Every structure is written in structure tokens, then in C-alpha cells.
Amino acid sequence: MFKRLAAAAVTAVLIAGLGACSRGSDVHDDGTDYSVDVGQDSGSVAEEPQPDAATTADAGVFGLRDEIRHRAARTTRATRPHMTKKCTTTTRRVKHTTSTGSGTKRHTRTWYSTEQAKTCKQVRSGTETYTRIVRPEQWCVSLDDVGGDTTQDDVWYQVSRTTYNTAIATDEHTRMDFTPMGSGC
Structure with a gap:
């Protein structure tokens, strides 16, 4: 069926092209309801381009x-734990030693110092209200x-x-x- 349609289309284009040679460039083919432009390549059938x-x-x-x-956005009020930072300072005694000499003439010096360390952690301190997003x-x-x-x-x-x-x-x-x-x- 496709071969018949293609052959019929080519035949119609050829007849219109040959008839146009004597009448001008834009010709209406009396056998069909289509206008033929013989200035274009008359041997090809135009198709609508398909998207890639x-x-x-x-x-x-x-x-x-x-x-x-x-x-x-849909929001609602909600509560959550209120967290605060709580820090504690601790001190510890640190021993330091140095040695000089060797053998029987070896002398060791020892001294102590106090170093401070700060440790922080989050602790709960009541509750707080906030706006919670139900739907963005x-x-x-x-x-x-x-x-x-x-x-x-x-x-x-x-x-x-x-x-x-x-x-x-x-x-x-x-x-x-x-x-x-x-x-x-």
C-alpha cells in the first residue's frame, strides 16, 4: 500500500512538473486540489520533520x-526541645620531665603545671515553638x-x-x- 501511495505521489509531481514547463512556476494541478511549486526539487515528497x-x-x-x-507553602506551629550549650571547665595536673647528661651524671628535672580544658555539650532546657513546613x-x-x-x-x-x-x-x-x-x- 505504501509503494502505491509513493508511486502515485511521484507520478502526480511529475505530471504537474511537466505541465508547469509550459504554463509558469506556480501551477494548480487540475487532477488534484494541491498547488505545485516547480521551482523546488520536484522529485522529492515533502514530509513534516519529526522531533529528534x-x-x-x-x-x-x-x-x-x-x-x-x-x-x-503550608505551615503549622509545633514545639520541640530547646537545646542550649553548657560548658564546663576542668583542670588537671600535668607532669613534665627533662633529662640532661648520661650514665651516673644523668640529671632529671621534674615539674608540674595545671592545664585547663573546656568541654561543651547540648542540654535540654525546656521547649520552644517553631514554624514547621507541612508542604513546601x-x-x-x-x-x-x-x-x-x-x-x-x-x-x-x-x-x-x-x-x-x-x-x-x-x-x-x-x-x-x-x-x-x-x-x-
């Missing part, structure tokens, strides 16, 4: 922008026709703030390519 698989994988996802949503701030974009599949509509993706700002600036049903930070929203 390598660039599609690097781009993440693509589709038509549907809706956008900003979800503010999220920027979301919904796409239709994800990956060119017309059955995948209203798919939500979490995106960066810059991608979200780009989505705000574009019209609905405009193609968007981005790398999502997460799915769902």
Missing part, C-alpha cells in the same frame, strides 16, 4: 499549556496532548519558579517544553 528523540528526552516533557497553579511552596503547570498523545490531557507537573513565570507569559494551548521537578500537583 535525543532532544525530546533532554527536554523532559512537552505539550500544550492548559492551566497553571501556585500552591503556597509549589509551582504547577497542566499540559494537554503530553508528548503529542492527544489522549493525555490535564497532566499536572511541578516546575521551577522560572518555568512557572514562563507559563504565565504564554497563552493557553501554546506548546511548552520543560523538565519537570515532579509529577502531580
